[in-house]
Amino acid sequence: MRPGATSEQTTGRRYGGQDPAARQAARREQLLDAGLECFGTDGYQRTSVKQVCERAGLTQRYFYESFDDRESLLLGVYDSVVEVVRGRTEASIADGGTTIADLARIALGEFVDCLTEDARRARIMLLEVVGVSPALEARRYRVIHDFADVIVAAGAAHAGLGETTHEFHLVAVGLVGAVNQLLVDWVLGNGSTDPDHILAVCVRLFAATFDDFVPD
Numbered sequence: 748m749r750p751g752a753t754s755e756q757t758t759g760r761r762y763g764g765q766d767p768a769a770r771q772a773a774r775r776e777q778l779l780d781a782g783l784e785c786f787g788t789d790g791y792q793r794t795s796v797k798q799v800c801e802r803a804g805l806t807q808r809y810f811y812e813s814f815d816d817r818e819s820l821l822l823g824v825y826d827s828v829v830e831v832v833r834g835r836t837e838a839s840i841a842d843g844g845t846t847i848a849d850l851a852r853i854a855l856g857e858f859v860d861c862l863t864e865d866a867r868r869a870r871i872m873l874l875e876v877v878g879v880s881p882a883l884e885a886r887r888y889r890v891i892h893d894f895a896d897v898i899v900a901a902g903a904a905h906a907g908l909g910e911t912t913h914e915f916h917l918v919a920v921g922l923v924g925a926v927n928q929l930l931v932d933w934v935l936g937n938g939s940t941d942p943d944h945i946l947a948v949c950v951r952l953f954a955a956t957f958d959d960f961v962p963d
Contacts, residue, residue, distance in 0.1 A: 775813040775823075777803040782824040787867025791821055791875045818880060825876050825883070828868045829890055832861045833897070840901045850905050851953035855926065856946055862930055863942040873931050891927075895919035902957055918956055925952055 781803035785794040796817050800807050814820045839857035840850070862869040876883050898919040929945045932938025939945055 771812060774803075774805055774809050777805060778810060778813060778820060779823055779827055782820045783828070783867055783871065786821060786824055786875050787865075787870045790870075791817075791879065796820075818883065821871075821876060821879065822883060822886065825871055825886070828872050832858060832868065832872065833894070835861050836894075837897060840897075846954075847902065847905060847957045848950055848954040850901060851950045851957075852946070854901065855949045855953065858926070859930070859942050859946050859949070863933065863945075866934060869930055869934050873927055874934060891923050892920065894923045898922060898953075922953060922956060925949070 778799060781799045785799050785802055789798075794817070796807060796810055799817075799820065800810050803810075810820075814823065836854055836858045840854050862872065876887050878884065895916060896919075899916055902919070903915075926949050929938060929948065933940070933942070933945060
């Protein structure tokens with residue numbers, strides 16, 4: 748048996764109608780769910796691998812079949828949260844809107860709802876990954892720019908802009924940062940406790956900013 752392999756991986760036997768790969772995938776999802784709960788409630792720094800495993804109802808040997816360490820689990824949880832948030836935001840953009848303000852209200856409404864309806868998501872996406880390691884910082888930086896790209900594409904399409912400038916992209920990055928900081932304050936209890944107030948401010952920011960780039 749190779750180091751780190753479980754007996755079922757080497758035998759390939761089926762249990763309960765599932766092959767070893769399917770069972771491993773299921774255990775990985777259990778660990779991601781447990782990571783969301785532990786990191787999103789108690790925080791990454793206060794959570795051990797043992798605690799995650801206890802929450803998932805799995806032994807530590809099953810943890811290491813899917814993740815190298817605690818940080819790699821955090822990255823997995825972060826990517827899962829980002830996938831959900833981005834998927835819902837992009838799907839909402841398809842609903843369109845007659846004005847930039849309408850488009851912003853629809854898309855940002857979905858973004859804000861997705862994070863505030865489950866504060867664990869907001870805490871992981873906006874707080875727990877910050878400063879953990881260079882690798883996670885690089886991933887977080889990429890995600891910020893990915894969301895900026897979504898804003899640029901949606902705004903340009905709505906405004907009928909054939910090409911966008913570097914300044915336009917910089918503005919989009921700034922808007923992502925503004926929305927994120929308002930939600931960070933919400934998570935920490937230092938800002939508005941009403942997500943609708945946050946959304947209203949964000950819509951005003953987006954509408955006013957895009958007015959400068961839309962031709963008369």
